[in-house]
Amino acid sequence: MENFTFYSPTFFVFGKESENQTGEYVKKFGGSKVLIHFGGSSAKKSGLLDRVEASLKKEGISFVELGGVKPNPRSGLVYEGIELCKKEKVDFILAVGGGSTIDSAKAIAAGVLYDGDFWDFYSGKPIEKALPIGTVLTIAAAGSEGSPDSVITKEEGMFKRGASGNAIRPKFSILNPALTQTLPPHQTAAGITDIMAHLYERYLTNTKEVEVTDRLIEALLLTMKHEGPRVIADPNNYEARANIMWAGMMAHNNSCGVGRSQDWNSHNIEHELSALYDCAHGAGLAVTMPAVFKYVMNHNVMRFAQVATRVWGCQMDFEHPEVTALEGINALQSFLVSLGMPKNFSELGAKEEDIPKLVEVLCRGDGRPGSITGFVTLNEDDCTKIYKMMV
Amino acid sequence: MENFTFYSPTFFVFGKESENQTGEYVKKFGGSKVLIHFGGSSAKKSGLLDRVEASLKKEGISFVELGGVKPNPRSGLVYEGIELCKKEKVDFILAVGGGSTIDSAKAIAAGVLYDGDFWDFYSGKPIEKALPIGTVLTIAAAGSEGSPDSVITKEEGMFKRGASGNAIRPKFSILNPALTQTLPPHQTAAGITDIMAHLYERYLTNTKEVEVTDRLIEALLLTMKHEGPRVIADPNNYEARANIMWAGMMAHNNSCGVGRSQDWNSHNIEHELSALYDCAHGAGLAVTMPAVFKYVMNHNVMRFAQVATRVWGCQMDFEHPEVTALEGINALQSFLVSLGMPKNFSELGAKEEDIPKLVEVLCRGDGRPGSITGFVTLNEDDCTKIYKMMV
Known part of the structure; x- marks a missing residue:
């Protein structure tokens, strides 16, 4: 066996209706102004976003929304998220969705605290700091809810590349299997x-x-x-x-x-x-x-x-x-x-x-x-x- | 499946000669004055304690020693450790040994920050705070290096009881399999x-x-x-x-x-x-x-x-x-x-x-x-x- 280090400090909250605890965990991990990042309309239609937002409000946490993450998430929306977070003085990124949404949230979290182009991290630069991230998972697949990894596609050239770092490990991840029951x-x-x-x-x-x-x-x-x-x-x-x-x-x-x-x-x-x-x-x-x-x-x-x-x-x-x-x-x-x-x-x-x-x-x-x-x-x-x- | 939370934030450092990194990790997790807690003479004779202490010195970290942990660790040594830590203003507990040593270290870590009798935690009181703990493991057995648990025997009555709490999870654990090669x-x-x-x-x-x-x-x-x-x-x-x-x-x-x-x-x-x-x-x-x-x-x-x-x-x-x-x-x-x-x-x-x-x-x-x-x-x-x- 080769020498290694292993570090998986994410707090997992697993089970039925666990998304109603989102606000409690954002607070526990220091969030007071949240970017809620999500994909298409299903999170809204299903009522999931309403439940998550209600739990934030219950804890007195304010938030802004940024939807529109697509499968194989693109750099364009990451740039938009970074700008929005800076403008709104966001201190916590909450991903509500699957691996694409979480990966996009991770890129935004790292980009907000970096002066250069966030794509540097996807070209090999180590990620040393990022805003804290939480996730509410809606599909079992990418494992991004418990990993230090993110994969983004750069629209210019359509390069799909990965970045990694403990700074982008989620602080908490909420896993309610019932949320995946409506997937096609x-x-x-x-x-x-x-x-x-x-x-x-x-x-x-x-x-x-x-x-x-x-x-x-x-x-x-x-x-x-x-x-x-x-x-x-x-x-x-x-x-x-x-x-x-x-x-x-x-x-x-x-x-x-x-x-x-x-x-x-x-x-x-x-x-x-x-x-x-x-x-x-x-x-x-x-x-x-x-x-x-x-x-x-x-x-x-x-x-x-x-x-x-x-x-x-x-x-x-x-x-x-x-x-x-x-x-x-x-x-x-x-x-x-x-x-x-x-x-x-x-x-x-x-x-x-x-x-x-x-x-x-x-x-x-x-x-x-x-x-x-x-x-x-x-x-x-x-x-x-x-x-x-x-x- | 029942609802659950899972949290395992210990930083594991695994492999040959990893004990030489002890000082680096004590520093990373905020220790400046360490209690080194260990069992019998084998840690001294084998040279392990010397290597651990050399790595602490290299980082400018001072320490005091408390040996003598026995298998099925007893409450008496825990009380002694708590007093020693208070007297020496210790801010980090380092266990060098197996499950017994780690469990004893956990009891001391919780006891130092508690005004009452540490045995309260082994009679059901939740552990809410403790000094940070690190471990250098010398036997694969108890799993205490990655757990929130500790088992201590109270000499008065010979009750063997457990306590648990995220506060006593080790901040880091150093696992060098070669250290276990000399075990009987x-x-x-x-x-x-x-x-x-x-x-x-x-x-x-x-x-x-x-x-x-x-x-x-x-x-x-x-x-x-x-x-x-x-x-x-x-x-x-x-x-x-x-x-x-x-x-x-x-x-x-x-x-x-x-x-x-x-x-x-x-x-x-x-x-x-x-x-x-x-x-x-x-x-x-x-x-x-x-x-x-x-x-x-x-x-x-x-x-x-x-x-x-x-x-x-x-x-x-x-x-x-x-x-x-x-x-x-x-x-x-x-x-x-x-x-x-x-x-x-x-x-x-x-x-x-x-x-x-x-x-x-x-x-x-x-x-x-x-x-x-x-x-x-x-x-x-x-x-x-x-x-x-x-x-």
Whole structure:
């Protein structure tokens, strides 16, 4: 195991009607003037925003609103949020929504206390300070409610890039599984896929003998395998929603990824798809993961055979481990398709003729050296072949 | 799943030579005058205390020492520590040792800022403030390095009782698996048993459909099953030590126990044994758990059959689930015995004739109502029968 530090200080408030405690937690963590950041109209229509605002008012906390966050959140709204916070002297950012809203809120929180362009943080500058952030989560997917990470798309060039820092970890996150019951099935399935991708990206390691984190990742994958079909069959199944929601946080606060190298090539390869076609990130991952895994499988066939047997219930072929490894990758893809996820470019809305452009941005964009690295280093030729496998 | 809050803000520093960073972290969390609290002479002889003190000096932090913590830590040394801290104007408590040392440090930290008798906290008063605490862990067992809990034995009456509160959560914990390589095999095995008990106490729940936490607990049990024999066979196996050490923290910071009722009857029943006979808590648990589990098995036989199949690899007997359930309990006991743990009263040094006294203190001591409660409520008759099963 490699040396590591682990720090996950977010205060989680989990359960039914927990959004009514929002004001209490904003106060506990020092907020007095709040920016409420959210996405489309559903937060308003569902009454969620009203409940959150009522709980703020109850604590005497004032607020301004900024809606309009889109999936694959854009830099434009971040600049707007930063200006608004400065003008209104906001001291706390409250994200009400999913990963896109939380990531946008994190970018605003860091940008308000920075004199330069916030995009510097998404080009590699460490985030050292930010306004405190709280979240009210409405979809189990990105894990941003318990992570130090944020992903934003820069409209100029359509670069989708990440930033990270303990300063943008939420002070508190409110997780009410019931809020996810009204999600369309496609979004629920895309969220499940994203959670599973966060687990696979950690599973694909070059560090030896990390049994404890292997087992924790498998535990969360087994949970998704069990609860995914239950929640697609019955969107109102609170218990299934609750299991998925806690698994989604645990999958990405890194408690099951410490002390080991990680992959993240599937995420990188997918980011270009959702940036160009504006598809759901999870849907893109459903198409990307099987292709990437088949391409890199022989780098460590036993790793893929292990997840195939322990998670997907495949019988180990001890004479031909590669058969078991491939069976596990196919089982993952069949599972995601059974939830309603796409399996190829055309179902995703992607186009074969765009592959050179995707590869160019992926491997060369924003200063990259002609390759991406992780479990295996992939150059432009490798990435071209992987995108072609998805067609 | 039941509503819950989860908060685990400890900063973990994990890996080889990490104790040399102690001074840096004491400074980061505001310490300028430290009480170094430790157990026997091994911390001095091994050079660990020298390394820790050198790292404090490097940061210009002054300190006083208080050694002498014994397993099953006593109230007497806590009172002494509180007086010493007040006299020396200590502002930070550093525990260098295992769970006993950390628990004693937590009691001192809470007692220094309290005008009354610190034992009030161990009789049910909530801990609201405490001096900041850091730990340098030397045995994987109690999980106190990442928990809000402390267990102390009151010498007057030999009551062993627990206290809890976020104020006594360590600000940082330094975990160097190499420090555990010199432990005697019996202590290593007792630590593994304690970790497994923390997992079983959470597994035995009356809450339905808590898949995610079931799976996480099973993951950590599987890790102990795999790594336990490896570390007994080769005490210098760093990777096995590392896996056990992270599993020990995760087993008790409650990330895998949220949203569900828990048991803790095995711990309560064992506490009387280690209080009376001063045996290792883990050794006591190795004798206690199989008896308790057999006694309560029929309360939910499927729960025991589940852990038997998922962790112990038993084939499910679908016509007679109780056969599988019992097979799993026996597999747990055989496993603990294979690590060198005792299996009955005589191996533990306990005496059958003491059972009435044990039951009296367990069920009536310190204001208890004649029973203990958890997965199942156990009255004096139940507890008598359970202790007799251990003979």
